Amino acid sequence: MAAVPALQSVPVNLGPRSYTVQVGSGLLSGIGTEVAEKMGERKSCAVITDSNVGPLYADAVLESLRAVGKNAHLITVPAGEASKSLLSAQTVCGEMVRAGLDRKSFVVALGGGVIGDLGGFCASIFQRGIPYVQVPTTVLSQVDSSVGGKTGVNLPDAKNMVGAFHQPLHVIADVATLDSLHKREWNEGFAEIIKHACIRDASMLEAIDAVADGAGDMADLIRRNIAIKAAIVEADEYETLGLRALLNFGHTLGHAVEAAAGYGAMLHGEAISLGLRAAAWLSVKRAGLLQTDCDRIIALLQKFELPTRLPEGFDTDELLRITRMDKKFETGKIRFVLLPKLGEAFVSKDVTEADLIAALDEIRK
Numbered sequence: 495m496a497a498v499p500a501l502q503s504v505p506v507n508l509g510p511r512s513y514t515v516q517v518g519s520g521l522l523s524g525i526g527t528e529v530a531e532k533m534g535e536r537k538s539c540a541v542i543t544d545s546n547v548g549p550l551y552a553d554a555v556l557e558s559l560r561a562v563g564k565n566a567h568l569i570t571v572p573a574g575e576a577s578k579s580l581l582s583a584q585t586v587c588g589e590m591v592r593a594g595l596d597r598k599s600f601v602v603a604l605g606g607g608v609i610g611d612l613g614g615f616c617a618s619i620f621q622r623g624i625p626y627v628q629v630p631t632t633v634l635s636q637v638d639s640s641v642g643g644k645t646g647v648n649l650p651d652a653k654n655m656v657g658a659f660h661q662p663l664h665v666i667a668d669v670a671t672l673d674s675l676h677k678r679e680w681n682e683g684f685a686e687i688i689k690h691a692c693i694r695d696a697s698m699l700e701a702i703d704a705v706a707d708g709a710g711d712m713a714d715l716i717r718r719n720i721a722i723k724a725a726i727v728e729a730d731e732y733e734t735l736g737l738r739a740l741l742n743f744g745h746t747l748g749h750a751v752e753a754a755a756g757y758g759a760m761l762h763g764e765a766i767s768l769g770l771r772a773a774a775w776l777s778v779k780r781a782g783l784l785q786t787d788c789d790r791i792i793a794l795l796q797k798f799e800l801p802t803r804l805p806e807g808f809d810t811d812e813l814l815r816i817t818r819m820d821k822k823f824e825t826g827k828i829r830f831v832l833l834p835k836l837g838e839a840f841v842s843k844d845v846t847e848a849d850l851i852a853a854l855d856e857i858r859k
């Protein structure tokens with residue numbers, strides 16, 4: 495990672511639910527002080543993490559919290575998407591009860607998007623809701639999932655089917671934690687980064703290219719992505735105005751592929767990469783995106799070794815069946831995000847099932 499400048503803060507302005515995302519290196523050891531400031535007299539907390547992240551970073555976080563007088567209890571779930579389930583939420587909430595947490599407690603979600611979504615969801619339902627702090631440790635969770643307050647779990651049928659909007663009180667993105675990511679987990683985060691560039695900031699494609707070539711400024715790229723996500727969430731927190739829905743570019747078919755593969759078989763970013771290729775192709779057919787721009791998106795995904803060809807074994811009918819459960823499917827009509835040009839997106843109500851079938855045929859090639 496390129497040299498990290500001093501701590502940067504990105505505000506997320508949501509009135510009474512406003513918070514700050516801190517981006518910098520070596521922030522974990524200062525978490526106690528940061529959290530103490532936000533949580534005031536709340537004394538007990540659950541640090542929720544997974545079996546990969548816990549052994550690497552939980553001690554630093556627990557020590558820092560205990561040093562400022564917090565009673566911090568560690569709760570560890572198995573690493574991977576399968577832990578984003580109602581059963582895990584029940585297990586975690588059960589551990590929170592047995593640890594003596596109450597309505598004056600809080601949660602620290604230490605890990606990737608799975609832990610952020612699960613930990614945030616547990617915070618949203620535990621005794622009808624307690625505050626939480628996001629401490630994202632993957633590229634994907636730093637640039638996307640830790641910001642915006644979408645929390646939840648999957649059902650076997652489809653992704654993110656049970657959840658709540660519950661904004662964090664604070665987000666601490668320590669970019670030094672990214673150094674321990676395996677290449678596959680590092681790369682998958684770029685699917686969401688490329689998504690942000692496609693829908694909001696075409697000029698970011700160059701910065702992404704530079705990072706792929708080992709020359710770019712990753713910390714700055716992370717900050718830029720957080721700012722894009724924050725601006726969209728600020729404008730449409732509850733996804734009711736058609737703006738936040740743009741963050742779903744590539745997700746309609748991507749989510750179906752992720753669920754159909756079996757949770758954990760494909761990483762979220764890998765499934766979204768396939769969804770992005772399908773959505774970019776449909777954007778050429780239905781929205782006038784230039785073929786050269788579509789090719790540019792695909793080439794960039796490939797630079798991060800992300801899949802752009804649907805593997806054998808995915809049944810089109812099954813993928814359509816799952817797609818119909820998507821939250822963007824309303825009264826029998828799909829709302830599909832298309833790109834007329836790089837950096838601009840809109841929600842189309844004119845995409846048909848025949849279009850989806852054609853897009854799936856295309857990404858099989």
Ligand SMILES: NC(=O)c1ccc[n+]([C@@H]2O[C@H](COP(=O)([O-])OP(=O)(O)OC[C@H]3O[C@@H](n4cnc5c(N)ncnc54)[C@H](O)[C@@H]3O)[C@@H](O)[C@H]2O)c1
Nearest residue numbers: 546573606607608609631632634639644671674675679762
């Ligand atoms: N809420 C949102 O707005 C939002 C946005 C995007 C994605 N998501 C969700 O996020 C999830 C995907 O998140 P993810 O890709 O971060 O997956 P993840 O949380 O499963 O992390 C990927 C892998 O990396 C490991 N890991 C995490 N941090 C590490 C570190 N610093 N060093 C070494 N290993 C580490 C994890 O243990 C896991 O094995 C999906 O469930 C997706 O639906 C939510």
Ligand SMILES: O=C(O)C(=O)C[C@@H](O)[C@H](O)[C@H](O)COP(=O)(O)O
Nearest residue numbers: 638642644653654738741742745821
């Ligand atoms: O924050 C959002 O809004 C997003 O859509 C971000 C997506 O990257 C993310 O995968 C999200 O969890 C999808 O949400 P869903 O409502 O489509 O399940």
Ligand SMILES: [Zn+2]
Nearest residue numbers: 686745762766
């Ligand atoms: Zn996503």
